[in-house]
Amino acid sequence: MIAQRVGVSALRRAAGKPSVFFNSQIPKAVVASSMSTTQIRPVATAKVSVADGNEILAKQRLHRPISPHLTIYKMEQTWFGASIWTRITGGGLSAAFYVYFGTYLVAPLLGWHVEAASLVSAAAAAPVALKAGLKFLVAWPFTFHFFNGIRHLTYDFALGFAKPEIIKWGWVIWSTSLVSALGLAFAW
Numbered sequence: 001m002i003a004q005r006v007g008v009s010a011l012r013r014a015a016g017k018p019s020v021f022f023n024s025q026i027p028k029a030v031v032a033s034s035m036s037t038t039q040i041r042p043v044a045t046a047k048v049s050v051a052d053g054n055e056i057l058a059k060q061r062l063h064r065p066i067s068p069h070l071t072i073y074k075m076e077q078t079w080f081g082a083s084i085w086t087r088i089t090g091g092g093l094s095a096a097f098y099v100y101f102g103t104y105l106v107a108p109l110l111g112w113h114v115e116a117a118s119l120v121s122a123a124a125a126a127p128v129a130l131k132a133g134l135k136f137l138v139a140w141p142f143t144f145h146f147f148n149g150i151r152h153l154t155y156d157f158a159l160g161f162a163k164p165e166i167i168k169w170g171w172v173i174w175s176t177s178l179v180s181a182l183g184l185a186f187a188w
Helices: 001-014 030-034 050-062 081-111 115-124 128-154 163-187
Strands: none
Touching: 081 128, 081 163, 128 163
């Protein structure tokens, strides 16, 4: 910022002082025409009616590429593809957090008990299978989103785009996320 101000003020000082080169004997029109950097291009426009405009757009749309529908791909590419499941797990986790924290926010107004002490006592009274199942339902989206996020970070370095590598790492991420989610579910 300071360097910019110094440069601008130096240019202003130089422009304000009379110069030997730019004296009154050189016609201003010659100087202005030789220093001009603007371009003038003629533009032709035509008024078009709404119907004609829609017809032009319809013709342009015929030449646009069409994305294929997901049903033309193999089922394991679309249904078990890691990219879509990253979005699903991320959306599910954020929705769950919004629901929980929204509930926590309005609980005092509605007379609900969502504080930590009541949640701990409810978890202590629950059967082990229910606790493990609920912990797995929370842990699996988190672990899958985490591991597949690391995979997508490797994509940013242009690594792992060969089809065999995509398939191999897809299975590695699915198995790693399931095993780690089971480990987290039964850890405590």
